[in-house]
Amino acid sequence: MSIAARLGAALVALVALAAGLSLIWLPHDVERLDIALRLLPPSPAHPLGTDHFGRDMLSMLMAGARTSIAVALVAVGIGLVLGVPLGLWAAANRGRWLDEVIMRGNDLIFAFPSLVIAILITAVFGPSAINAILAIGIFNIPVFARVARGGALPLWTLDYVAAARVAGKGRLLISVQHILPNIASLLIVQATIQFSLGILAEAALSYVGLGAQPPTASWGRMLADAQTMIYTEPQLAILPGLAIVGTVLGLNLLGDGLRDALDPRLRRAQL
Amino acid sequence: MARLILSRLVSMGLSLAVASVVIFVMLQAVPGDPAAFMLGLNAAPDTVAALRDELGLEGSFLARYGAWVGGMLTGDFGTSYTYRVPVSDLVAQRIGVSAPLAAYALALTILIAIPAGVLAASRRGQRADWGVMGATQLGIAIPNFWFAMLLVLVFAVQLRWVSAGGFPGWEDPLAAMGALTLPAIALALPQASILARVLRGALIETEGQDYIRTARAKGLSRRATMLRHALRNAAIPVLTILGLQFSFLLAGAIIIENVFFLPGLGRLIFQAITQRDLIVVQSVTMLLVFAVITVTFLVELAYTIADPRLRA
Numbered sequence: 001m002s003i004a005a006r007l008g009a010a011l012v013a014l015v016a017l018a019a020g021l022s023l024i025w026l027p028h029d030v031e032r033l034d035i036a037l038r039l040l041p042p043s044p045a046h047p048l049g050t051d052h053f054g055r056d057m058l059s060m061l062m063a064g065a066r067t068s069i070a071v072a073l074v075a076v077g078i079g080l081v082l083g084v085p086l087g088l089w090a091a092a093n094r095g096r097w098l099d100e101v102i103m104r105g106n107d108l109i110f111a112f113p114s115l116v117i118a119i120l121i122t123a124v125f126g127p128s129a130i131n132a133i134l135a136i137g138i139f140n141i142p143v144f145a146r147v148a149r150g151g152a153l154p155l156w157t158l159d160y161v162a163a164a165r166v167a168g169k170g171r172l173l174i175s176v177q178h179i180l181p182n183i184a185s186l187l188i189v190q191a192t193i194q195f196s197l198g199i200l201a202e203a204a205l206s207y208v209g210l211g212a213q214p215p216t217a218s219w220g221r222m223l224a225d226a227q228t229m230i231y232t233e234p235q236l237a238i239l240p241g242l243a244i245v246g247t248v249l250g251l252n253l254l255g256d257g258l259r260d261a262l263d264p265r266l267r268r269a270q271l
Numbered sequence: 272m273a274r275l276i277l278s279r280l281v282s283m284g285l286s287l288a289v290a291s292v293v294i295f296v297m298l299q300a301v302p303g304d305p306a307a308f309m310l311g312l313n314a315a316p317d318t319v320a321a322l323r324d325e326l327g328l329e330g331s332f333l334a335r336y337g338a339w340v341g342g343m344l345t346g347d348f349g350t351s352y353t354y355r356v357p358v359s360d361l362v363a364q365r366i367g368v369s370a371p372l373a374a375y376a377l378a379l380t381i382l383i384a385i386p387a388g389v390l391a392a393s394r395r396g397q398r399a400d401w402g403v404m405g406a407t408q409l410g411i412a413i414p415n416f417w418f419a420m421l422l423v424l425v426f427a428v429q430l431r432w433v434s435a436g437g438f439p440g441w442e443d444p445l446a447a448m449g450a451l452t453l454p455a456i457a458l459a460l461p462q463a464s465i466l467a468r469v470l471r472g473a474l475i476e477t478e479g480q481d482y483i484r485t486a487r488a489k490g491l492s493r494r495a496t497m498l499r500h501a502l503r504n505a506a507i508p509v510l511t512i513l514g515l516q517f518s519f520l521l522a523g524a525i526i527i528e529n530v531f532f533l534p535g536l537g538r539l540i541f542q543a544i545t546q547r548d549l550i551v552v553q554s555v556t557m558l559l560v561f562a563v564i565t566v567t568f569l570v571e572l573a574y575t576i577a578d579p580r581l582r583a
Contacts, residue, residue: 004408108286113563115522116540120294120556123544124301196412203414204526208541223417227530234424241417249412 005257011250015243019065028056030063031215039233051222051236052229061243063217067129068247071212072198074133076191079140084187086141087148088179091156092171103149106142114139115204122210129212136201140194147190151183185262192255196248203244219244275575283568290560291343295336298553304328305352308547326352326550339553348554353546358554361539368438369528369535372451372458373520379459380466380516387463388470393497395475403467410464415523419457419530426453436532454531458523462516469512473505480504507574514570518563 001009028046037054040046048057090102118135125131152175155161164174205211206220214221219240226236306322307314323329327338327349342349348358391403427435433453439446474497477483486496525537532538536555543551 104282104285107282108289112290113518113522113559115519115525116556116559119525119540119544120297120552123552124297200414204416207414207416208526208529223420227420230420230424231428234428237417237420237424241414241420244414244417245409245412248414249409252408252412 001257001261004253005260008250008253008255008257011246012254015065015247015250016069018062019069022059022062022066026056026059026062028059030055030059030217048239049235052225052233057236057239060217060222061219061239064219064222064240064243065247067206067212067216067218068199068202068244071129071133071136071202072195075136075140075198075201076194078133078137079144079194080187080191083141083144083146084148084180087145087150088152088175090145091149091152091179092175094153094156099149102145106145109139109142115201118201118205119208119210122205127210127213129216132202132205132211135205136198140198143194144187144190147186148183151186152179155179155182185258189255189259189262192251192258196251196255199244199247199251272575276572279568279571283564286564287561290564291340291557292336294553294556294560295339298549299332301547301549305547305549309352326350343554343557348558349550351543351548351551353543353548353551358551361551362536362555362558365534365536365539367441368451368533369521369524369537371447372454372524372528372533372535373517375448375451375455376458376462376520376524377513377517379455380462380520381513383459383463384466384470387467388474389497389502391467391471392474392501393493400471403471407464407467410460411468413461415457415461416526416530418460419454419527422453422457423530436530438533450531450533454524454527454533457530458520458527461523462519466509466512466516470505470509473508474501477501477504507578510570510574510577514567517566521559521563 032055034054037046037050038052040050040054042049046056046058048061050056051060086102090099093099118132118139121135121138122128122131155178161174161178164178169177202211202218203220203223206218207224209221209224211220212218222240223237226233226240230237304319304323306319306326306328310319310322320329327335330338339349346359348362350356351358351361354361387403387407391400394400423435426432433449438450441447478501483496483500486500487493491499524535525540527533528535528537529541536559540552540555543549543555
């Protein structure tokens with residue numbers, strides 16, 4: 001693995017660890033407001049200081065990591081679970097009306113400005129983490145369908161698939177037993193990319209108040225809260241931003257590294 | 272050629288039709304009665320009914336959908352529940368901020384990405400390439416609204432070069448451009464990073480091609496081959512990405528307008544959502560989708576014309 005990919009893996013591991021740890025332990029309670037402790041500078045008790053409500057910044061960032069990861073992970077899951085079967089199905093029925101319908105439907109979702117529709121969904125059904133997940137997840141479906149179809153199509157022309165057909169296996173069985181394992185690496189790389197896009201989308205939605213609602217901590221809302229105090233307390237805006245950048249950067253570097261490791265043919269084109 | 276354009280036009284029309292149904296159905300699902308909301312708690316039932324009729328809220332689902340789409344097609348976007356003015360007037364006011372902002376950001380994207388991509392590709396594996404690749408990797412990871420806040424912190428708060436937000440209007444074009452500069456930079460950075468990487472990849476891809484080798488064999492320098500031959504052949508992936516980026520710029524502008532308090536379409540949608548001014552949300556969203564689908568169509572058309580191989 002390249003240095004960049006290792007750096008990426010380390011960043012992702014750090015964020016995942018912080019999020020995992022926050023499930024069982026946080027340095028301070030993030031749902032308790034204590035105005036007496038507001039805007040403290042860094043100290044041993046509060047390594048990154050406190051915010052305008054006296055909440056510990058380190059704890060807020062850890063809890064925010066949990067929200068970001070949970071939202072992006074479930075959104076990627078929606079894309080994988082619904083998109084991959086659609087793509088496999090389309091590839092197995094290449095050129096028929098089914099393939100045509102699935103792919104045109106995909107084009108349609110791509111034609112929508114995704115954030116506009118995400119804003120619409122959360123606006124109509126009310127802002128919440130669940131609706132943010134749905135809004136981001138819907139746009140992952142066509143992405144995974146396209147990747148699965150693109151990866152599966154060339155495989156259908158190969159000898160071992162022809163052999164399986166001769167042996168009497170149906171399209172469904174071939175898709176599951178032979179095609180899916182062979183496109184797994186493509187899907188893993190795409191999942192990493194969609195995961196990082198999901199983190200960015202969640203941050204944007206909660207920044208405009210359409211994501212996770214208080215008291216759930218979220219990086220995007222920490223930024224929104226900090227915006228009015230950017231003149232006097234810039235660190236409140238800088239820390240959550242760095243957390244987002246670090247996570248997204250880590251995932252992108254890891255994704256590039258995985259692609260190179262899983263597909264040696266691409267290595268030359270990369271550098 | 273004509274058949275190709277026709278078939279693309281048909282599928283564009285189909286996309287728009289489906290989009291309009293999706294948007295309409297979604298906004299029908301919103302709880303609450305806009306007429307009752309506008310008139311307040313003490314309104315008489317028949318006043319509410321009269322207003323519902325005036326706003327086009329009465330009638331069957333299909334009739335209301337037909338009225339909305341028919342209106343959109345003839346330039347009647349409905350009447351805003353809160354401002355009591357035609358939605359088209361609101362759009363006309365706001366588009367004077369959003370369209371220039373998107374265009375400004377697109378121009379910056381191209382101005383940054385093309386030199387950066389060419390530099391990285393021509394110095395492949397060298398320090399300049401590593402620099403560009405590192406910077407663009409970072410540019411992709413930065414949320415544009417956070418980058419916008421950092422720009423405000425540096426250029427408005429610390430250096431006091433520009434104001435932190437608001438829009439002075441187009442009476443003073445220089446001041447207006449000044450107010451749009453930071454938002455445009457914030458929007459352009461992630462898009463320029465993506466485009467520079469695509470361009471670099473496309474340029475490197477051309478390197479092994481015969482026509483490049485021929486040009487080099489004829490004595491053209493690397494720089495000249497890159498600018499004259501490779502760049503032109505890299506235009507197709509670059510155009511494709513630019514078309515997609517327009518959609519991101521539109522969506523990104525919605526958020527960025529809120530960071531800088533710019534009175535554009537994005538702020539209009541947000542205010543309309545909080546005021547439950549659903550007809551504004553509905554019509555403006557449809558307009559944005561229309562813009563994106565049209566641009567995608569034009570880009571496809573442009574590279575079909577640019578590349579004869581795609582006409583088959």
